[in-house]
Amino acid sequence: MANRNDSRNNRRNKDDIEDQLVAINRVTKVVKGGQRMRFAALVIVGDKKGRVGFGTGKAQEVPEAIRKAVEAGKKNMIKVPKVGTTIPHEVIGHYGSGSIMIKPAPAGSGVAAGGAVRIVMDMAGIADVTSKSLGSNTPINVVRATIDGLKKLRTSEDVEKLRHAELD
Incomplete structure (x- = not known):
């Protein structure tokens, strides 16, 4: 059964490594002037041939957090x-x-x-x-x-x- 979010959450990169978003967490920091919101993303990366890794990224915008998470995931891939x-x-x-x-x-x-x-x-x-x-x-x-x-x-x-x- 195909996941209905596959096209949105699953991307293939030029080096044949795919990534899929697992979770986005909105974090709020309360400061004197109000609230500052940031986002934390958890992404799984893999080539579907035995290599997999995960990464987390934090940023003020969701796409930037996802990009950071993908980069972190590529750095800690393991062979299964x-x-x-x-x-x-x-x-x-x-x-x-x-x-x-x-x-x-x-x-x-x-x-x-x-x-x-x-x-x-x-x-x-x-x-x-x-x-x-x-x-x-x-x-x-x-x-x-x-x-x-x-x-x-x-x-x-x-x-x-x-x-x-x-x-x-």
């Missing part, structure tokens, strides 16, 4: 190991009081995840996965916990190299 269309094994990512449990799923099951986790998986190119959010459900904490979980993933070849042993 995949087995076919899913992940190699079950993993739990933590950040703050939030945890995300991510499990591999059979081919064709789709992404059974909500909100920010679904966007991270789509941007990473992972098509079949199940997830459960535990604890904090703030978008930034969920995204950071998901990225933490994806960083912990290892393929059987990686484990074999670490152990200096052969696996069948």
Whole structure:
């Protein structure tokens, strides 16, 4: 099912990296003369081939905050190991009081995840996965916990190299 906001929130850059907006937060600072408003943007960037990252940007205008978030996201991209269309094994990512449990799923099951986790998986190119959010459900904490979980993933070849042993 296509997201109705895809054309508005999903852009492709010249270096084949797409970005998708997760959340915009309006922050108000009360000063002597009234209120000063600024915006914070949370963006997920990825190439849908195994590389994904996130960035936050703050500015007085929304487009500027999004641009800053995209630049920050490109700087901290990670490589996600995949087995076919899913992940190699079950993993739990933590950040703050939030945890995300991510499990591999059979081919064709789709992404059974909500909100920010679904966007991270789509941007990473992972098509079949199940997830459960535990604890904090703030978008930034969920995204950071998901990225933490994806960083912990290892393929059987990686484990074999670490152990200096052969696996069948």
